[in-house]
Amino acid sequence: AQKITQTQPGMFVQEKEAVTLDCTYDTSDPSYGLFWYKQPSSGEMIFLIYQGSYDQQNATEGRYSLNFQKARKSANLVISASQLGDSAMYFCAMREATAAGTASKLTFGTGTRLQVTL
Amino acid sequence: EAQVTQNPRYLITVTGKKLTVTCSQNMNHEYMSWYRQDPGLGLRQIYYSMNVEVTDKGDVPEGYKVSRKEKRNFPLILESPSPNQTSLYFCASSFLGSNQPQHFGDGTRLSIL
Numbered sequence: 001a002q003k004i005t006q007t008q009p010g011m012f013v014q015e016k017e018a019v020t021l022d023c024t025y026d027t028s029d030p031s032y033g034l035f036w037y038k039q040p041s042s043g044e045m046i047f048l049i050y051q052g053s054y055d056q057q058n059a060t061e062g063r064y065s066l067n068f069q070k071a072r073k074s075a076n077l078v079i080s081a082s083q084l085g086d087s088a089m090y091f092c093a094m095r096e097a098t099a100a101g102t103a104s105k106l107t108f109g110t111g112t113r114l115q116v117t118l
Numbered sequence: 119e120a121q122v123t124q125n126p127r128y129l130i131t132v133t134g135k136k137l138t139v140t141c142s143q144n145m146n147h148e149y150m151s152w153y154r155q156d157p158g159l160g161l162r163q164i165y166y167s168m169n170v171e172v173t174d175k176g177d178v179p180e181g182y183k184v185s186r187k188e189k190r191n192f193p194l195i196l197e198s199p200s201p202n203q204t205s206l207y208f209c210a211s212s213f214l215g216s217n218q219p220q221h222f223g224d225g226t227r228l229s230i231l
Contacts, residue, residue, distance in 0.1 A: 004160075033216040045161075045208060045222035052217050091160060097216040105151060105176060106210070106220050108160040 003027065004092055006109035013082045014117055020067070021077040021112045023092030031097035034075040035106065036066065039089040048090075051075055082116045089113050120145045124209050124223035131199060132231050139194045139226050141209030149212045150192040151176070151220065152184065154205040161208065167192055168214065199230045 005024045013019035025034065036048040051059045051066045059066040067076040079086055092109045122143045131137055143150065151166040153176075163176030167186040181203055183195040192211075196203060206227050210220035 031216055033218075035219055037222075043206065043225045043227075045210075045225075047219040047221070050217065050219055095216045095218070105163045105166055106161075108153075108162075110158060110160040 003107045004094055004109035006092055006112050008112045009110075010113045010115070012115050012117060013079075015084060016081055018078060018080045019082055019114065021079070021090050021092075021114065023075045023077065023109060025073050025075060025092075025094050027073075027094065027096055029096040033095045034066070034068070035093045035095065036064070036075075036077045037091045037093060038086075039091065039111070040085075041088070045091075049077070079114075084116050084118075087114060087116045120221070122209055122211050122221050122223040124207075124226050126226060127224065128227050130229040130231065133200055134198050137196050137199060137228075139196075139207060139209075139228070141192045141194065141223060142190050143192075143209075143211040143221070144190065145211060145221065146189065147211035147221075148189070148214050149218075149220075150186065151210045152182070152192070152194045153208045153210065154178065154203075155208065155225075156205050164194070164207075196228075199228075201230050204228060204230045 003026050032053045034051045038046045049061045049064045051068045063080045065078045089111045091111045093106045095106050125140045152164040153161040155161045162178050164182050165184040167173045209223040212218040212220040
């Protein structure tokens with residue numbers, strides 16, 4: 001079963017507008033972490049934002065915020081005031097805790113390609 | 119500067135010629151991992167390591183080997199590369215813990231002819 005689902009292969013947004021990138025996940029583990037990464041055309045993977053399963057507040061990092069709805073198992077990334085430099089591939093990922101108290105691998109979705117237009 | 123360094127960045131080689139992609143991190147991370155990225159499939163884990171001399175298979179380990187003799191290094195070995203291993207490869211490292219983000223190297227683009 002797909003653990004991380006990103007249903008939007010591509011999105012367009014106008015500069016200065018906000019955009020939401022969807023991510024749903026599947027886990028039976030009560031302890032897990034959700035991450036968003038950005039991959040620009042140059043190829044590197046850039047960590048953007050983290051949300052823990054026990055966090056009460058939605059995570060925010062500058063123009064990035066995470067709309068975390070635990071009951072729906074969704075962790076959507078919101079980018080406010082889009083800039084041309086935000087054009088990139090965005091990946092949602094999850095890391096579950098193991099029984100030993102360490103973390104499992106990072107499981108990735110298939111990504112959403114965001115294009116910011118003038 | 120804290121970083122994960124992979125080498126080479128690009129490699130074109132032929133079927134069957136053994137190759138090694140090196141990965142080194144300077145952040146004292148316990149956890150290291152290799153991923154491959156293919157269009158439409160996202161990133162898939164090849165192998166990972168939680169500590170020195172401790173390695174385990176990820177989702178797509180066939181055709182690859184790894185070793186973890188030192189904490190900072192985690193090389194990926196393709197003993198007999200084949201064209202289906204043409205891909206973009208990433209090494210990543212982190213501290214243990216589900217709240218720890220993985221830090222990625224810049225990637226290695228491998229073409230196996």
